[in-house]
Amino acid sequence: MSNVHRDDIGSKLGMWLFIFTEILLFGGLFITYAVYRYLHPEAFHLASQELDVPIGTINTIILLISSATIAMSITAIQQKKKKLTLWLIASTIVLAAIFLINKYFEWGAKFEHGIFPGSEYLDSLGYGDVLFFGLYFFMTGLHAFHIIIGMAVLGFMFYYVKIDRLTFDNFQLLENGGLYWHLVDLIWIFLFPLFYLIA
């Protein structure tokens, strides 16, 4: 029944559709961002200068590299290089962890300055700041949550490659996992300039 029939194209199509829904999920937040940025351009400009651009840049580079490693793992598995595949998936997961650690310190620094949703200090800064940082924490938080899901997915891929459930002629699942990881990466590529760079 369920396992007899294998349809790689169908499976990839399903993954693309799912990615579409994820983009729309963030789309709702991008709309909210656009509306509030339009209403409070000054405050958004000033608040964005409070963010740590070097850490943001480093995290962007980390994610870009991780996208490259996961893409390479898909090539590696097709060339029957199991060890290399495992190594590349593992490095992707490690890079994701480094991203989260950076994020932890970045958020921590903001918390120390009393900037977090609902804090009295933030509320005293005015509407624009409340909304900017509300969006910042909500969107980067939701993105971090996707990173964690992605790490779990890639963890399964690592295990499946290890037990040879994924092989050179049956690697669609790894490709789907890779697609998901690229999505996580892509969302960050939008978040980074919107919060850190646009002035």
Place this chain on the structure above:
Amino acid sequence: MSENKQHDAQKSYLEETGGRKGIFKWILSTDHKRIGLLYLYSIMSWFFIGVTLGVLMKLELIAPGITIMGAQSYNATFTVHGVIMIFLIVIPGLPAVFGNFMLPIQIGAKDVAFPKLNLLSWYIYIAGSILVVSSLFAGGGPPDTGWTFYAPYSFKTGTNMLPAVLGAFVLGFSSILTGLNFLVTIHRLRAPGMTWLKMPVFPWTLYGTAWIQLLATPIVGITLLMVIGERIFNIGFFDPAKGGDPILYQHLFWIYSHPAVYIMILPAMGAISEIIPTFARKTIFGYRAIIVSTLAIAFVGYFVWGHHMFTSGMSGTALFTFSILTFIVAIPSAIKVFNWVSTMHQGSISADVPFLWAASFIFVFMIGGLTGLILGALAVNVHVHDTAFVVGHFHFIVFGGTGFAFFGALHYWFPKIYGRMYDRAWAKTGWIIFFIGFITLYGPMFYLGIRGMPRRYFDYLPDYHGPNIISSLGALVMVTGFVIIVINLFKSARSGEKAEMNPWGGTNLEWRIPSPPPLENFDEIPTIDKATYKYD
């Protein structure tokens, strides 16, 4: 089992247990037919709760002042009634039950594209449902915002909003996964020869629905997530005290929730398009027009959400645009009505039970649709906004439309699903009582609304008493009809007389396999060589 091997091939999906026992042959099976029935039973169970709450509201409104409950209980009752009926019943409704059961069969496939994901969607549905229903009992009292969860009240009120909002979010996820599954199924698993334009209308409407599920649901998902963020972290997205904009919430909410109406009604139209040709013994009239109008509804339906907010505050240009688009989206629906009526024209109609449901569907759907145009007109809308008129319109479309089509589909495919026929005399009795009750219940609301009775109040001025009595009595009549229908179907599923392969003389693939179907539907994947709905 004493059957020999040859018989084994013909074992029905109900006998094929996969070695599992009791409830496990249901909740662990990835067979699309069993999953369809899982949805049917769960939806029906929630429907009993929803109906009970609805009846309580009608009892409260049978006389002015406090009859059986006060303001807070009434607010909670209409909220939970709405949340259950919308998110637990009509949105999954036809796609999850009949889509699951019939889609693979109608396109000549053995199952959906992702059977395990399909079962997972059901589990997610159940998790979300339990969250929603738990809001009735846990902690600070049932939610009291209305099913729309309007901000900022939805994060200021002390009632159990969290389980309700989280439940709606989880249910959305289930809906997305079902839509995704159906899209891939339709793209990848059509039998050889079943080109797009040979596909029956029901799968076509599921296709349009699936796109809406996929493209609209994430927006309400993120919106509900933001409300959860507001409640837990006090962020301020929709809180005017912090610079947030409650109108933005309304926009985000209706960007999903208007297209959601088409998630409810498109598959209903699909089911009606199956029933009418079968009982008129005629090829469906204007097959292509029906397909095109399905896709047109799915597309234009995205751009009309503002008609829910005519009195909320929008620019004149926006008002005008949303109003005219609302009128435009009515055109494809009207095309379908013309197609159904033309299909019946000069057919040899047998007015059997499914046909009665389909015909009454067209009747109530037209009333619902035309009153929708009244609401879509700007000037009139200001007058009837948030009155009983809206409640009447909405129930004529959603209950009259989706509900009637659901019962029609149930009576149409029942012999296929269970391999047994129901008692037709009782089914007709149930239908006529239900139909009369329905009109009596919701009809007076139009009058009350025009006269200015606001919705969502437990109380009203004595002037409105008469029509409210009629409406409440109608509710009791309708429930009587409903009970007759359910008991008849329930008894017949166990002990009705055996049904043949094709009791109605339908032309599509589901009528060419045994009733109930074997586990894998087809011994051999069929090849399709002629157009759908062809009568010789």
